[in-house]
Each structure stands twice: as structure tokens, then as C-alpha cells.
Amino acid sequence: MSRARNAAKTRAQRRRRRKSGETGESVSPPGGVRLDVILCLALAAITIALYLPAIGHAFLVFDDSDYVTANLHIHQGLSWSTVKWAFTATTAANWHPLTWLSHAFDYQIFAMHAAGHHLDSVLLHALNAVLLFLLLRWMTGRRGPSLLVAALFALHPINVESVAWVAERKNLLSTLFFLLAIAAYVRYALKPDWRRYLLMAALFAAGLMAKPMVITLPFVLLLLDYWPLGRVAIRHSPFALRQRDSHSLSGEKRTANGEKRFLWLLIEKIPLLALSAASAWITLKVQRSGYAVRTLAQFPLPVRIENALTSYVLYLWKTVWPAQLALYPHAAIAPPPRQWISSALVLGAITVLVIRFRRQGYLPVGWFWFLGTLVPVIGLVQVGQGAMADRYAYLPLLGIFIMIAFGLDDLAEGYHLAPAWRVIPVACALAALGCVTYRQTGYWANDYELWAHTLSVAENPFAHDAMGSALLDPRMEIIAEDDDGHNRLNAARQHFERALELRRQLAPQNPAAYLPDVATTLNNLGNLDRLENRPQDARQAYEEALNIQRQLVEQGLQPFPPDEAVTLNNLGRLEKDNDQMEPAEEHFGQALEIYRRMAQRDPDTYLPKVAETLNNLAFVDRQQQRMEEARAHYEEALQIRRELATLDADAYRPALATTLNDLGVLDASQNRIENARRNYAEALQLYRQLAQHDPQAYTPYLAATLNNLAMLDESQERWQESRAYFEEDLNLFRKLYQDDPRRYRGDVARVEASLAELEKKSSSQ
Numbered sequence: 001m002s003r004a005r006n007a008a009k010t011r012a013q014r015r016r017r018r019k020s021g022e023t024g025e026s027v028s029p030p031g032g033v034r035l036d037v038i039l040c041l042a043l044a045a046i047t048i049a050l051y052l053p054a055i056g057h058a059f060l061v062f063d064d065s066d067y068v069t070a071n072l073h074i075h076q077g078l079s080w081s082t083v084k085w086a087f088t089a090t091t092a093a094n095w096h097p098l099t100w101l102s103h104a105f106d107y108q109i110f111a112m113h114a115a116g117h118h119l120d121s122v123l124l125h126a127l128n129a130v131l132l133f134l135l136l137r138w139m140t141g142r143r144g145p146s147l148l149v150a151a152l153f154a155l156h157p158i159n160v161e162s163v164a165w166v167a168e169r170k171n172l173l174s175t176l177f178f179l180l181a182i183a184a185y186v187r188y189a190l191k192p193d194w195r196r197y198l199l200m201a202a203l204f205a206a207g208l209m210a211k212p213m214v215i216t217l218p219f220v221l222l223l224l225d226y227w228p229l230g231r232v233a234i235r236h237s238p239f240a241l242r243q244r245d246s247h248s249l250s251g252e253k254r255t256a257n258g259e260k261r262f263l264w265l266l267i268e269k270i271p272l273l274a275l276s277a278a279s280a281w282i283t284l285k286v287q288r289s290g291y292a293v294r295t296l297a298q299f300p301l302p303v304r305i306e307n308a309l310t311s312y313v314l315y316l317w318k319t320v321w322p323a324q325l326a327l328y329p330h331a332a333i334a335p336p337p338r339q340w341i342s343s344a345l346v347l348g349a350i351t352v353l354v355i356r357f358r359r360q361g362y363l364p365v366g367w368f369w370f371l372g373t374l375v376p377v378i379g380l381v382q383v384g385q386g387a388m389a390d391r392y393a394y395l396p397l398l399g400i401f402i403m404i405a406f407g408l409d410d411l412a413e414g415y416h417l418a419p420a421w422r423v424i425p426v427a428c429a430l431a432a433l434g435c436v437t438y439r440q441t442g443y444w445a446n447d448y449e450l451w452a453h454t455l456s457v458a459e460n461p462f463a464h465d466a467m468g469s470a471l472l473d474p475r476m477e478i479i480a481e482d483d484d485g486h487n488r489l490n491a492a493r494q495h496f497e498r499a500l501e502l503r504r505q506l507a508p509q510n511p512a513a514y515l516p517d518v519a520t521t522l523n524n525l526g527n528l529d530r531l532e533n534r535p536q537d538a539r540q541a542y543e544e545a546l547n548i549q550r551q552l553v554e555q556g557l558q559p560f561p562p563d564e565a566v567t568l569n570n571l572g573r574l575e576k577d578n579d580q581m582e583p584a585e586e587h588f589g590q591a592l593e594i595y596r597r598m599a600q601r602d603p604d605t606y607l608p609k610v611a612e613t614l615n616n617l618a619f620v621d622r623q624q625q626r627m628e629e630a631r632a633h634y635e636e637a638l639q640i641r642r643e644l645a646t647l648d649a650d651a652y653r654p655a656l657a658t659t660l661n662d663l664g665v666l667d668a669s670q671n672r673i674e675n676a677r678r679n680y681a682e683a684l685q686l687y688r689q690l691a692q693h694d695p696q697a698y699t700p701y702l703a704a705t706l707n708n709l710a711m712l713d714e715s716q717e718r719w720q721e722s723r724a725y726f727e728e729d730l731n732l733f734r735k736l737y738q739d740d741p742r743r744y745r746g747d748v749a750r751v752e753a754s755l756a757e758l759e760k761k762s763s764s765q
Contacts, residue, residue, distance in 0.1 A: 036137060039147055040130045047126040047154040050434055051441060054164040055118045058446045061473065062466065063167035066092040068103055068117065072604060072647040077108030091604050093290030093383075095282050098177075098209040099170040117166045124172040125163045129154035131179045132398070139186060140228045140406075144422075148405035151430055153398060157322045157437040161390040164444035170211040171394050177207030178214045178395065185221055189229050197271075204272055208279040213395065215276035216373045218269040223368055225265050227361025232262055280376075287383055289601060291560045294382040297512040298557075299332055306340040308378040311388040313343040315374070318390075319400055322436055326443075326457040327450075330379070330387040332513035333506070347371075354403075362406040369399025385462060447473065461506070464499035465521055468492040472528070489532060496525045512557045519545040523567055526574075535578055542571045565594035565609070572616060581620050588617040608655070611640040615659055622666055634663045654698070657686035661705055668712055680709045696739075703732040707751065710758075719762040726755045 059069050068074055073085045078101065086100035103117075110116025133150035137143055153159065162171040184200035207214040225231040287293045307330065318325065334340070354363040373396040379387065412422045443453040451467040454460075471492035500521045507514040526541035546567045552559040568591035575584035592613045599606035618633035638659045645652040660683035667676035684705045690698040710725035730751045737744040 032143075036134070036143070039143075040133065043133060043147070043150055043154060044126040044130050046434075047129055048122055050155065050437055051122040051125065051163055053438070054122060054441050054444065055115045057114060057118055057164065057444060059112075059114045059117075059166060060444075060450065061447050061469070062450070063092070063165070067099075067167045067169070068107065069112065070651065071103070072644065072651065074100065074103050074107050075648040075651065076104070078104050089604070090286045090289060090602065093287045093292035094170075094212075095286045096170050096174075096209060096211055098206060099173055099211065102169055102173055102210075103166075114166070117169075118164070121163055121166060121169055121172055124169070124176060125159070126154070128172065128175050128179065131176070131183075135179055135183055135186075136402075138183075139224070142406070142409065145405040145409040148408070148426060149398070149401045152401040152405065152433070155430055155433045155437055156319070156397070156401075157325055157433060157440040158318055158390045158393050158397065160325070160437055160440040160444065162394045164441050165391070168391050171213075171391050174207045174211035174214045175395050177203050177210055178217060181207060181217060182221070182224065185224070186229070189225075189231060201271060201275065205275055208275060212279045212283040213373075213376050213392075215279050215376060218272040218276060219372045220369060221269060221272070222265060223365045223372075227365045231265060284381070292383050294384075295512065295557070298510070299330065299379075299382040299513065303332065303334045304379050304382060306334050307387055308380060309340045309343040309347065310335050311378060312371070312374065313346050314388060315370075315393050315397070316346075316400065319393075319397055322433070322440075324457040325390055325440055326454040327463070328387045328389065328458075329385050329460050329462040330382070330513075331506075332510045360407070360410065362402050366399040366401075366403035366406075369402070370396050371399075373399070446470075459502075461499040461502040461517065461521070464495045464502070465517075465524060468495035468499065468524060468528075471495065472531075489528065493525070493528055496521055496528060500525065512552075515548050515552060515557075516559050516563060519548040519563060519567065522548075523563075523570060526570055530570075530574055530577075535574060538574050539571070542567055542574065546571065561594050562598055562606070562609075565591040565598075565613075568594070569609075569613060569616070572620075576616065576620060579623075581623050585617065585620045585624070588613055588620060592617060607640055608644060608652075611637045611644070611655065611659075614640070615655075615662065618666075619662065622669070627666065627670060630666055631663075634659060634666060638663060653686050653690055654701075657683045657690070657701065657705075660686070661701075661708065664708060664712075668708075668715075673712065673716060676712055677709070680705060680712065684709065699732055699736060703729050703736070703747070706732070707754075710754070714758055714761070719758065722758055723755070723762075726751060726758060730755065 059065075065071075071091070073082050073089070076082045082104045083101065086097040086104070089095070089097070089100060091100075102120075106117045106120055129150045132153055133146055136146035136149055140146060162168045181200050181203035184196065184203055188196040188200055204214070204217050207217070284293065350367060354367040358364045374392065377389070377392040408426075409422075443449055447466065447470040451463050451470055454463040455467060469492075471488050500518065503514050503518045503521060507518055522541045522545035526538040526545070529535070529538035529541060546564070549559055549564040549567060553564075568587045572584045572587035572591065575581070575587065592610065595606050595609045595613055599610050614633045614637035618630045618637065621627070621630035621633060638656075641652055641656040641659055645656045660679045664676045664679035664683065667673075667679060684702070687698055687702040687705055691702045706725045706729040710722045710729060713719075713722035713725065730748070733744055733747045733751055737748050
């Protein structure tokens with residue numbers, strides 16, 4: 001009986017400690033460290049194994065191009081110039097230098113092999129899970145619930161978006177520094193010292209330089225002061241921690257005088273709040289300069305508040321029932337009143353309950369962690385087009401996981417459940433989450449799979465537009481098609497037309513939000529029409545898009561200027577292809593003016609557009625016999641493309657070769673023979689290099705340059721050199737003819753005729 005009474009007494013003491021937020025154990029029991037190491041290794045191994053399929057995924061066009069595949073500075077690796085750029089760049093409407101350096105480090109090791117970039121993301125997620133377990137284990141002394149929190153974090157499918165999407169490296173990296181900053185804060189709380197505080201502040205600053213979402217760290221530290229650190233002592237506060245005869249993290253007894261006053265805890269956070277404020281100011285400035293922040297005309301304040309209330313509850317629902325996880329474009333209109341009112345009632349009811357049971361410290365801490373850390377991304381300041389996003393829950397849901405894990409542990413303790421009844425249900429739930437995560441990871445294999453899944457979850461015009469673009473990407477091997485690719489083009493047209501139909505329906509409800517998207521879809525349809533040689537349909541689509549964009553400017557609705565430049569360039573190309581040089585010149589000129597203005601803000605993104613437009617304008621000038629204007633435009637384009645090629649030769653060799661070839665044609669027409677030969681020769685060298693890596697794409701360009709050189713030498717009666725170029729040219733076209741007879745039959749005949757004419761001329765000399 002005495003043994004039973006002692007056991008009951010021990011359980012009662014443990015429950016009291018847990019209610020009051022004490023650790024209950026400050027020193028690991030014998031073998032505890034070894035067990036923790038084993039659990040860490042198992043947690044990391046399971047996480048890595050679960051996400052292993054992501055390592056075989058491709059880069060996405062969606063944002064990965066900005067962060068890796070089309071970013072010239074990242075392609076330089078960890079050079080000093082990249083470091084300088086990272087700390088000054090506003091690319092992708094963000095300031096996050098450590099994220100850029102992380103991608104540059106990956107590129108230096110793995111180049112364009114996506115597997116390495118994905119592997120590092122998976123390893124970072126596993127590291128975050130292990131660190132989370134160790135941190136909670138240290139703060140609370142409770143191994144079981146700490147492990148469950150980390151396992152939920154590691155295996156929950158809502159985190160797939162953060163792990164399987166290379167562009168979301170910033171989420172993983174910022175969370176790593178966030179957790180490390182909390183660990184440094186715990187050391188400081190045990191023994192306050194300015195050096196420990198400085199380390200914690202430095203880790204917080206690093207987190208902000210990875211992703212500014214972690215600006216809520218000072219708020220989270222105040223919550224941790226309440227539980228489990230037990231540093232709050234306010235007599236009448238609803239969060240007061242009344243501990244008597246309790247133990248601190250170090251195992252020493254605390255006295256009333258040793259407890260920190262809440263005012264001091266606030267003062268203690270002021271330097272961190274200053275860092276948060278500076279980060280928020282920089283972020284808003286950068287996002288506004290990149291036109292990422294949506295205006296109140298596009299997303300009115302009531303719509304933002306109502307969407308925020310609804311999103312909070314949707315995050316909770318997807319935590320409990322993680323189905324239909326996808327990308328969620330903002331409707332830009334208010335949700336039904338019953339939806340946001342019921343959401344507000346749910347949030348209010350949960351808040352009342354956690355305050356009522358505040359002595360279970362993990363309940364208010366977990367709940368307000370969730371509410372507070374979501375504030376920067378809940379849409380009150382609307383950035384981008386998302387109503388909510390799975391990636392935004394990566395850090396906030398730690399609060400909900402803490403509530404679940406520690407709550408279940410206390411319930412099990414209260415009902416004296418045997419270990420099997422505790423472990424088996426949890427293991428089954430984690431296994432189910434793991435299965436869903438494995439399946440969800442597959443949806444991020446490429447753009448086509450991503451948007452197909454998004455459309456299967458809920459039809460929306462943004463996903464239709466993106467799916468149409470994915471179908472037009474020649475790198476996507478996705479559907480069976482006939483010899484002409486008609487199935488693929490028809491499928492893309494269906495998606496574009498459906499996107500346009502949906503956006504036209506929505507535009508009257510919110511013109512500021514939807515009319516720019518209508519113009520975008522019209523541009524996509526125009527491009528498809530031009531690809532299918534339907535010039536009248538293409539012109540109609542482009543002109544309607546341009547009218548919409550200019551109407552938005554007149555109404556002061558702050559459209560995105562490069563969208564108008566895209567439409568102007570599209571119209572110019574269409575007119576150039578149809579020998580309508582005067583309107584093409586006008587439209588290219590207007591596009592060039594916009595791109596020059598944008599290049600002053602963001603040269604990395606818009607200088608290539610400036611060069612492309614200059615090249616198009618030079619061609620139009622040459623066709624109109626305005627040779628000096630053409631030369632000035634070609635030479636400026638050549639200078640820009642040479643500079644770009646020094647940053648990333650692989651990305652900009654094709655564009656550089658195009659300008660060299662075009663300038664060679666201009667030189668030849670003006671009888672500047674040596675200049676023409678020099679430009680053709682350099683273009684030829686570049687095309688030889690490109691054709692070695694991608695024969696299908698660049699062999700036709702190589703053949704065309706050989707033809708230009710052959711004709712130039714023929715005009716100078718350099719018969720032997722001309723013959724060599726023509727013969728190489730003919731061999732290339734014959735190889736191309738074998739793969740596509742219909743397309744290259746005329747080229748073979750033309751070069752054969754040129755060779756025959758050359759022989760006739762040379763023999764008559």
C-alpha cells in the first residue's frame with residue numbers, strides 16, 4: 001500500500017509541476033543523453049527517407065528561376081561579387097542576403113543539378129526537426145511530448161511546400177536561425193550576460209536576413225518567459241506564473257525576488273524589437289519598389305481582415321485534416337459572411353478556453369505562438385496573390401503542435417494510460433501523416449504536376465494560366481501528342497481560354513485586382529496564336545491587353561509597368577514578323593522606354609529585357625534602311641549582352657551570339673567586310689559551343705552562321721573558305737533533315753544550290 005501511495009504522490013507532484021510550467025527534471029536520467037542521441041538520429045533518418053523523392057525533382061519555373069536557374073549572380077557561386085550583391089539586392093522583391101548566399105553555395109557545388117539543391121533543403125528540414133526536439137527537451141525536461149512536437153513538424157504534409165520547393169530555402173534557413181536564437185535566449189535566461197544576449201541577437205539578425213517572417217521572435221520569447229521558462233511574475237496578469245517551491249532550468253530553487261518583473265522582460269526585448277522594426281521597414285520598402293505589395297484598391301481592408309480570419313481557421317483545419325493541400329490564389333473578394341463570422345467565433349472560443357486553462361502553460365503559449373507568428377503573412381499587408389500558403393504555416397504551427405503534444409501527454413498521465421496505449425495511436429497517426437507527405441511531395445516534381453494537382457483541388461484562373469504555360473514549355477514531357485504537337489497546343493489553349501473566361505467573370509467585382517490578370521491571359525493567348533500562325537487573332541488579343549493596361553494607368557490603379565512592356569514587345573514582334581515595320585518600331589520604342597526605367601531599379605531582371613528590345617528595334621531600323629540607328633542599337637545591345645555573359649556565360653551565350661550574327665549582317669550590307677567576318681566568327685565559335693551541349697536547339701543557328709560566312713567569303717572570291725563553310729553547312733542540314741524532313745528539305749536544297757553556284761563561279765575564274 002505504501003508503495004502505491006508513493007507512486008500516486010509522485011504522479012500528483014508531476015502533474016502539479018506540469019500545470020505550473022516547471023520542467024520537472026533538470027538533469028537527464030542515467031542513459032538519457034544516449035537515448036536522446038538515438039532519437040535524434042532516428043528522427044533525422046525518417047525525415048530524410050520520407051523526402052527522398054524530392055531529390056529527383058526538377059527546378060520549377062515558378063520562382064525557382066528567380067532564385068537559381070535564371071539568376072546570374074547565383075551562378076557565380078560564393079564569389080566576393082556575389083556576397084556584395086546579396087547584401088544589396090532587391091531581386092524577387094525581397095531583401096534576404098543569407099538566402100541568396102545559401103543558393104550561391106549550392107550552385108557552386110551542384111551547378112544546375114537540381115538534386116543537390118533539393119538534398120540541401122531536405123537536410124535543413126531534418127536539422128530543424130532535430131533542433132526543435134533538443135530545444136523543447138532542454139526547456140521542458142519532457143522527452144515524450146518534445147519528440148512528438150518534432151515528429152509532427154518533420155512529418156506533417158503541410159510542410160512539403162517549404163521542403164520540396166527550392167525557392168522556399170528561405171523558410172528553412174530562417175527557421176533554423178529562429179530556433180538557434182531561442183536556444184541562445186535560454187542560455188541567457190539561465191545566466192544573464194551581455195555576451196549571451198549579443199549571441200542571441202546576432203542569431204535573430206541572421207534569421208531576419210534569411211526571411212523577415214521571423215520578426216515575431218521577441219513576441220515568442222515573451223511567451224516562452226511564461227512557459228516553460230517561468231520568468232513571468234505578475235500578480236494579476238492572466239499569464240501570471242504562480243510557482244512555489246519550484247525548480248528553474250538549472251535545478252536551483254527560485255525565490256520570489258528571483259522572478260523577473262514583466263516590465264523588465266519587455267525592456268529586455270527592446271533591442272530585438274528594434275531589429276524587427278528595421279527588418280519590417282526594409283522589407284516593405286523593397287516589396288513596394290518591386291510592386292509586390294497590393295494596393296487597397298486591389299484588396300480592400302475589409303476583404304483582408306475577413307480573409308485573415310478565414311485563413312486562421314483553415315490553417316487549423318489543414319493541421320488536423322491535411323487534405324487538398326495546394327496553392328491558394330486570393331479571390332480578391334470577401335468570403336461569404338457566414339464563413340468569416342464562424343471563423344471569428346471559433347478563434348474567439350479557442351482563445352477563451354486557453355485563457356481559462358492557462359495554468360497548463362503550453363496552451364496559451366502554443367495558441368498565441370500560432371496567432372502571433374502568422375501575423376506577418378496573414379494578408380493584412382497583402383503581398384503577392386496568395387490568400388494563404390502552406391509554407392506560411394512552417395513556423396506558426398509549432399505552437400499548435402506544442403498544444404497537441406503536451407496536452408496529450410498530460411491527458412495520458414491523468415488517465416494513467418499504459419505506454420502501449422500512448423505510443424500505438426501516436427505512431428499510427430504519424431505513419432498516416434508520413435504517407436500523405438510522401439504523396440504530397442510527388443506533386444512538386446515539376447510545374448505540370450504542381451498545377452495539375454492545384455486544379456484538381458480547386459479550379460482557379462491563376463492555375464489555368466500556369467498550366468497553359470507549362471504545356472508550352474518544350475522541356476515538359478507530359479502528354480502524348482501527334483507529330484505536330486497539336487494535342488499539347490490545344491490543351492494549352494483550353495487552359496488559357498478557361499482562365500480568361502473566369503477572369504472576365506470576376507473582373508466586374510474587383511477591376512483593380514482582375515483586369516491586370518485578364519491582360520496577362522490575353523498575352524498568353526496571343527503568344528499561342530502567333531505560335532500557330534494566326535496573326536489576326538494574336539493582334540486582337542495583344543491590342544485588347546494593351547488597352548486594358550493603359551486604362552488602368554489612366555484610372556491610377558497602379559498596374560505593374562513591365563506588363564505593358566511585355567505587351568508592347570509582343571505586338572512589335574508580331575508586326576516585325578509580318579513586315580509592318582513602322583508600328584513595330586513604335587511599339588518596340590515604347591517597350592524600351594519602360595524597360596530602361598525598370599532597369600534603373602532592378603538591373604538584374606530588366607537589363608536583359610533592354611538588350612532584347614534593342615536587338616528587335618535594330619532589326620526594324622535595318623529593314624527601314626536606317627543603318628546608323630540600327631548600328632547604335634545593335635552595339636548597345638552587344639555591350640549589355642557581353643557584360644551579362646561575363647556573369648553567366650551559359651545563360652547569355654545564345655543572346656550574345658544572336659546580336660553578333662545580326663551585327664555581322666548589318667556590317668556585310670554596308671561592305672564592312674572585316675567587321676562582318678569578325679562578328680560572324682565570334683558568333684560561330686559561340687554556336688559551336690552551344691551545339692555541343694544542345695545539338696537539337698542550336699545546330700540550326702550554327703548552320704545559319706556558317707551560311708553567312710560562306711556567302712561573305714563568296715562575295716570576296718575566297719572560294720576555298722566559302723566552299724568549306726558551305727559543305728559543313730550542308731552536312732548539318734542533312735543531319736537535321738533526317739530528323740525532320742518537312743522542316744529542313746528547303747534548307748538542304750538551298751545550300752546545294754549555293755554550292756553548285758559557287759563551283760560555277762570559281763571554275764569560270
